[in-house]
Amino acid sequence: MQVEATFPIALRGRPFRVREALRRGISAGRLRSRSLFRPFHGIRTWTRPESHEQRARAVLPRLRPDQAFSHTTAAVILGVPLPRRLERDPRIHITTVGTDQAIRVRGTVGHRSRRDRIRLVHSGTAALTHPADTFVALATLLSRDELIVVGDALVGWLGWCEVNELLTAARRHRGARGIRKVRAALSEIRPGSRSPGETRLRLALTRRGLPQPALNHDVVEDGRWVACVDLAYPQARVAIEYESDLHRTDPRAFRKDLTRGEQLRDVGWWLVRATADDVGSAVETFVARVRRLVDGATAGRHDTRPAVRLATTG
8 A cells, every 4th residue: 555545635645744744643653654755854745856846845835924935946936047057956945025034944045025025926825926026036146148038038928027017126126135237137128039049149139239129020021921030120121030959959840940931031031040159159240240131231232142143054
């Protein structure tokens, strides 16, 4: 018989505190069973928590009503993209709202916040800091550009909040650690992005003097929809697509990208494909290429390559 089946129904299928099990008549010896896992002191689970969110759910029975997941833990639950160094960090961030003591459990990071500064939302039975407050809190852990990626995600493809909510949260947290970085990031956050790569691509272009591109722009010619492109300079008829590894490894995505390129070329648009290298080591070369296309179109030279006549056979 499985050990779980011998426990009270209220303790099955979920993490529980040792003190709760003892109160329900489970002996200390049974709580030392190898069928149970001990991810945190005083906690037992039926399966080993593997992901960050699973670890957060495991510590949930230890949280008081005035405590909520925050910082990177709230970000993971919300689906916010984080740098790999933080994705690999197993520590669970928990904020105590009010004047009571911050949590002190090995494997967690405790924080405190005033009640007038922070709002809470819920994901199932778990309380977590509001997406806008999570954005502000992450400023203590992220670089400016990483914070812009988070902001673009929140107001873009995740749709958790609007730019005005981020601005309001920044005002509530006036004087908090990292608030200058928050304000700097807010000046460059734009709705409409659909991936971290698109955000980094936009920043690479605008910080080197190019105008703000249109995000996820629908190319329409003679009333006919042609394609939706990641970034675009419509007046110059220049489209830019960010190609992630998915486009390289997924045959269907690869074929779709090829078709899109041909369709854009048929209506007189340039399609520039960008990879991670183009926002990294090769950024200057990439931006110079886009600038030549945009400047050439502005000057009426959309394609400066000499025409080549094909030989015909008689």
